[in-house]
Amino acid sequence: MIYRETGQFKSSxxxxxxxxxxxxxxxxxxxxxxxxxFVVPFVASEYWLQAVLIPFLVFSMATIGLNLLTGYAGQVxxxxxxxxxxxxxxxxxxxxxxxxxxxxxxxxxxxxxAAGVGIIFGLxxxxxxxxxxxxxxxxAQFFITWLFNKVGWFYNNNPSGTIIAPPRTMFGIMxxxxxxxxxxRYLVGxxxxxxxxxxxxxxxxxxxxxxxxAIRDMDIAAELMGIRPxxxxxxxxxxxxxxxxxxxxMMVFLWLGSGETETFALDVSFQVLFMVIIGGLGSILxxxxxxxxxxxxxxxxxxxxxxxxxxxxxxLSKHLEEIIFGCLxxxxxxxxPNGLARLWQIAKEKLRRWPFPY
Amino acid sequence: MDLLYKIFINPFVEMIDGPIFFAEVIISGxxxxxxxxxxxxxxxxxxxxxxxxxxxxxxxxxxxxxxLVGLLELGFNLWVALVFTMGVMVLLAFLVERFMLRPLVNQEPIILFMATIGLNFALEGAxxxxxxxxxxxxxxxIPNQTFEIGGILLNSFDLWAAASGAILVxxxxxxxxxxxxxxxxxxxxxxxxxxxxxxxxxxTIWVIVWSVAGLVALVAGIxxxxxxxxxxxxxxxxxxxxxxxxxxxxxxxxxxxxGGLIIGVGEKVAEIYWGPLVGGAIENWFAYILALAFLLFxxxxxxxxxxxxxx
Numbered sequence: 245m246i247y248r249e250t251g252q253f254k255s256s257x258x259x260x261x262x263x264x265x266x267x268x269x270x271x272x273x274x275x276x277x278x279x280x281x282f283v284v285p286f287v288a289s290e291y292w293l294q295a296v297l298i299p300f301l302v303f304s305m306a307t308i309g310l311n312l313l314t315g316y317a318g319q320v321x322x323x324x325x326x327x328x329x330x331x332x333x334x335x336x337x338x339x340x341x342x343x344x345x346x347x348x349x350x351x352x353x354x355x356x357x358a359a360g361v362g363i364i365f366g367l368x369x370x371x372x373x374x375x376x377x378x379x380x381x382x383x384a385q386f387f388i389t390w391l392f393n394k395v396g397w398f399y400n401n402n403p404s405g406t407i408i409a410p411p412r413t414m415f416g417i418m419x420x421x422x423x424x425x426x427x428x429r430y431l432v433g434x435x436x437x438x439x440x441x442x443x444x445x446x447x448x449x450x451x452x453x454x455x456x457x458a459i460r461d462m463d464i465a466a467e468l469m470g471i472r473p474x475x476x477x478x479x480x481x482x483x484x485x486x487x488x489x490x491x492x493x494m495m496v497f498l499w500l501g502s503g504e505t506e507t508f509a510l511d512v513s514f515q516v517l518f519m520v521i522i523g524g525l526g527s528i529l530x531x532x533x534x535x536x537x538x539x540x541x542x543x544x545x546x547x548x549x550x551x552x553x554x555x556x557x558x559x560l561s562k563h564l565e566e567i568i569f570g571c572l573x574x575x576x577x578x579x580x581p582n583g584l585a586r587l588w589q590i591a592k593e594k595l596r597r598w599p600f601p602y
Numbered sequence: 603m604d605l606l607y608k609i610f611i612n613p614f615v616e617m618i619d620g621p622i623f624f625a626e627v628i629i630s631g632x633x634x635x636x637x638x639x640x641x642x643x644x645x646x647x648x649x650x651x652x653x654x655x656x657x658x659x660x661x662x663x664x665x666x667x668x669x670l671v672g673l674l675e676l677g678f679n680l681w682v683a684l685v686f687t688m689g690v691m692v693l694l695a696f697l698v699e700r701f702m703l704r705p706l707v708n709q710e711p712i713i714l715f716m717a718t719i720g721l722n723f724a725l726e727g728a729x730x731x732x733x734x735x736x737x738x739x740x741x742x743x744i745p746n747q748t749f750e751i752g753g754i755l756l757n758s759f760d761l762w763a764a765a766s767g768a769i770l771v772x773x774x775x776x777x778x779x780x781x782x783x784x785x786x787x788x789x790x791x792x793x794x795x796x797x798x799x800x801x802x803x804x805x806t807i808w809v810i811v812w813s814v815a816g817l818v819a820l821v822a823g824i825x826x827x828x829x830x831x832x833x834x835x836x837x838x839x840x841x842x843x844x845x846x847x848x849x850x851x852x853x854x855x856x857x858x859x860x861g862g863l864i865i866g867v868g869e870k871v872a873e874i875y876w877g878p879l880v881g882g883a884i885e886n887w888f889a890y891i892l893a894l895a896f897l898l899f900x901x902x903x904x905x906x907x908x909x910x911x912x913x
Contacts, residue, residue: 320712368894376903379847387891569720574701
């Protein structure tokens with residue numbers, strides 16, 4: 245009933261190749277975007293923006309990045325945190341040394357640097373596969389965080405070793421720094437995520453995305469068909485790292501306001517990988533769902549017991565959270581290994597026939 | 603020029619100038635490496651028998667050590683506590699098989715990997731809730747004195763640790779090659795379906811192999827725990843064991859041993875002779891880079907099964 249495609253005729257190739265061929269999908273995306281851009285900034289409180297929505301945007305960006313690499317190109321990476329760190333530290337380095345470059349351009353430049361680093365650490369993927377590769381990418385994680393910790397050049401030798409988002413304006417509006425309002429930072433992040441999510445969506449349904457999927461499904465067969473594994477895999481690493489670098493820059497400059505290497509520890513890499521798996525491997529929509537789920541779950545777990553009147557010592561509640569989080573992950577994987585995106589697909593199938601199933 | 607001298611010549615000069623110190627570095631590397639191997643062994647066992655890359659091995663080590671310390675603190679006799687902890691690890695294996703492996707059978711390896719990360723969280727949380735999260739001292743009566751042989755300083759504790767590692771490997775080798783269950787385990791590792799078709803119960807095998815991995819974790823937990831105290835950071839040992847694994851190969855027990863020794867020695871030597879050049883603390887990543895360098899020549903690790911791909 246709701247998702248009925250009967251009667252939606254395509255009369256041109258352009259409309260046949262639309263990103264959202266169903267008008268229901270199209271309207272839903274438009275309305276979600278409309279609400280996100282024009283309603284949320286006016287309605288949401290500072291707490292909601294700072295604790296839920298901005299982190300959601302940051303992690304969506306990182307999750308899309310990792311999903312391109314792991315879900316589409318099939319290369320498992322545990323170095324996401326490191327690539328995010330590259331984005332954040334390079335943004336800091338550029339914007340403190342050349343303050344004249346508009347901050348958003350700096351974000352993109354830092355993303356490009358992250359892409360370069362991604363290519364370097366993606367090189368082993370040509371020889372190494374599967375879990376060997378996953379462990380090998382940990383080298384990136386540990387080496388890069390060590391580098392940013394030890395080499396003072398990256399954080400301008402300041403004694404604390406942290407990078408702090410300096411105040412930067414664009415078009416007369418304060419975008420980063422302590423005085424930037426949560427609404428501005430949210431809107432900037434949202435604009436970035438919207439643009440790059442659309443880009444990713446188009447990327448994966450074009451030639452590049454299909455090459456990635458061919459490599460993922462069987463690289464030797466893909467090679468026989470004329471897809472170059474070298475270029476394809478490295479491109480996947482580069483683009484994925486670009487997204488992750490951008491996410492790292494957003495994390496420090498739009499969300500936290502300051503960062504150190506601990507901010508990008510291995511936990512972040514795992515968190516993003518969780519988001520990819522829970523959301524659904526090889527799905528852009530799934531990246532958003534996964535990011536939302538994993539961002540909100542800990543907040544829910546922290547706030548739920550006090551709401552129903554249970555007061556626990558902090559250490560106990562922290563460990564209890566860990567247990568529940570771990571068990572939920574396992575439970576979730578058991579129930580739906582293909583992730584939230586698959587659940588949404590099933591729901592769509594059901595909604596098609598609702599309320600008159602056969 | 604000066605830099606090149608510092609990188610390529612100076613360390614070797616130092617090594618030759620102080621042969622005794624160099625020997626000490628090597629030996630301490632070997633001993634630490636033996637302890638890495640113990641953790642890596644648990645990974646290899648589970649990967650061989652069920653194809654699961656068990657990230658929770660570090661948490662298993664922590665959990666086992668915490669349980670043992672907790673029981674000792676409650677006033678149990680050492681041996682009673684040991685037996686009890688073994689029981690807990692076996693029970694844990696049952697739970698993991700029932701609630702995690704069985705429903706997830708035939709899923710993609712990465713899904714199982716994620717599930718073990720979930721298990722990792724749950725175990726870390728559970729262990730610390732049950733037994734508290736402050737650093738605990740574990741003393742199982744292993745003598746800890748330094749003595750000298752031929753001018754080389756040695757620590758009796760490290761020797762004990764290495765010896766128990768060696769005993770563990772011998773026992774495991776005997777278990778795998780001489781017992782009925784061991785043969786069944788090897789059959790499952792070789793080919794799941796063929797093993798099942800000759801009547802080997804896969805579920806039982808998984809419980810057994812997770813139990814064995816739990817017991818190996820217990821031994822590793824005792825050793826690491828008495829060396830550096832039982833605390834949360836014990837579960838991070840897993841991160842030290844990962845380069846050992848890829849270096850030795852996921853599927854090879856000897857690989858875990860040799861890999862552990864190479865990583866242990868390489869790490870110590872690099873930290874002491876080259877570390878000061880770059881500001882130290884390179885232990886965290888050096889092992890990974892070393893393993894990566896090996897992988898470029900042998901993508902399946904030193905002793906791993908050769909990966910044969912067909913289209």
